[in-house]
Amino acid sequence: MYLQDFDVIVVGGGHAGCEAALAAARMGLKTLLLTINLDTIGQMSCNPSVGGLGKSQLVFEVDALGGEIGYNTDKTGIGFRMLNTRKGPAVWSLRAQVDRRKYRDEMRRVLGIQKNLCWSQEMVTEILITNCKLQNAKCKVMGVRTQTGREYLSKFVILTTGTFLSGLAHIGLRHFLAGRMGEPPSNELSECLRKLGFKLGRLKTGTSPRIDGKTIDFSVLGVQPPDERPSHFSYRTKDFNPKQVPCYITHTNKKTHEIIIKNLDRSPLYQGIIKGTGVRYCPSIEDKIVRFGDKHSHQIFVEPDGLDVDEYYLNGVSTSLPEDVQLDILHSIKGLENSEPIRPGYGIEYDFVYPTQLYPTLETKNVKNLYLAGQINGTTGYEEAAAQGMMAGINAALKIMGKEPFILKRTEAYIGVLIDDLVTKGTNEPYRMFTGRAEHRLILRQDNAAERLMKYGVKFGLVDKKAYKELEKKEKKVLQTVEDLKKKSVNPKDINPLLKKCNSKEIKSSTTLFHILKRPEVKYRDIARFMMPLEEDIQIKVEICVKYDGYIKREEESVKRMEALENKKIPKSIDYSKVTGISNEAKEKFSEIRPITLGQASRIPGIRPTDISVLLISLKKMGIK
16 A cells, blocks of 8 residues: 555546646646546547537636646647637637647646646546545545555545546447546446445447548548638747648438438447437437438538548547448448548447536535546536636645635636536536527637636736736727727728728718727728727727627626626525525525525526525525625
């Protein structure tokens, strides 16, 4: 038995684990990362991409706090595209194809050189606890025990186990124990969590086949080129000029669908072998064909795995069908008729902890100083995992330092929406972030993540103060430019030729450039000759401020109205059974969730406005203003 003391132990080396370990170490804590395989730290188990709709906002926010996922993507990305540019800036989303191997190697390098951080290749089988009295929540972490019998001591532990808790992989009617293809599951840790009083559920996800690029007929595929002038994720990225390659597009067809329907009797999903709930918004190819029987074709993205490998991921063909059926499916698709798979697609089931058993800090209610982050909380996606890992690492560090916890509100960040949804509403299916989940997405854009959150990164010592000063200078320039546009008027003679060129209605009298720029068809570059020259990123921010001025102000007013409830704290010691006037259902749900604010209490499913009103009156009687 080997004993060693650490400030924080992080279990798991995926996207959540990497961010948690880096955050804790960078905040000055002696941190240990334990993972089953040190060679797969930062592994992209599914498609080789970062960002996308609703997810890029999380990446920008993690970066603004001092996290690594965005910066690493900029360094290892091989194709960047801005999505939704035909819509408003609230839903613009950057997505990057990434060199899978280089991303993993670079993340491993960053962790390897990080001060205060060490690692070990170990499978954790047990959470060590002390003073365990589950009835009154006095159970505390004291470390972990590994498969080899080693014990590592720490008063703070962060679990980021991904799909490894009792992982079971499926290919056809065959199934085998795995946390990921080729890696063992963590069964004993699941059982340990159950013994500690946690309620666990079962989820399912899957991956697509990867095929040999030399066997693809690219000449008949559609081409999806990257942006010619690509954007990047991190404020730390300078002189951005990556080598980029395209993705390709093909489609399923009638023959593909017939093959799938014919072989549903060999599908573990449709034979009831898979018990876990799958990802509703990213179904397997067999699930798509059954659920959307009226569709004769489904789009497939053929995505490169890297610059130095001839391997492609088929985004849109996630499957757990047998390998021979997978091959028939591939050979029925245009451009893939002669393709050879390198790795088969497979489904995987795993245990997760119902996230309503967590506080908004991601600390568990059952066991003090135990934090959970990533897929163990019922989420899916690298970005969701990284965001939770970042928050768990920061909060563990703050608690060790005796400082106030860090909880982002729904009105502050997508991260706030993500965590509030999990701990307040819970989930029975893999949770995926969408822009539609954020009520205030117009003010929670990816382009202003740094303005919203970098101050916290500086406060925690995770962001360089020089970077924040540069940000403040840019903010001042944006605001000053907006004010200058309001003051600067142009006469019809000077502006009408330009308006005509932009297919915009001509003016009859002098008008401010502010009102000219509010027109959808007019860009800042069109009126730039009337103003001081600006960098392109500042031009974009100025445009957004001007074009959405009224909407943003209304959104900000709505946020202020919500703050009354969000700022109303609820003491942890409150006994809801003794609060008269609220329904029994509300008493049960309040006691289970233990909301920390009246705002959080109001979002618990099934809670009525009258319950909130009565609770507010009770808090006033208790002298809580």
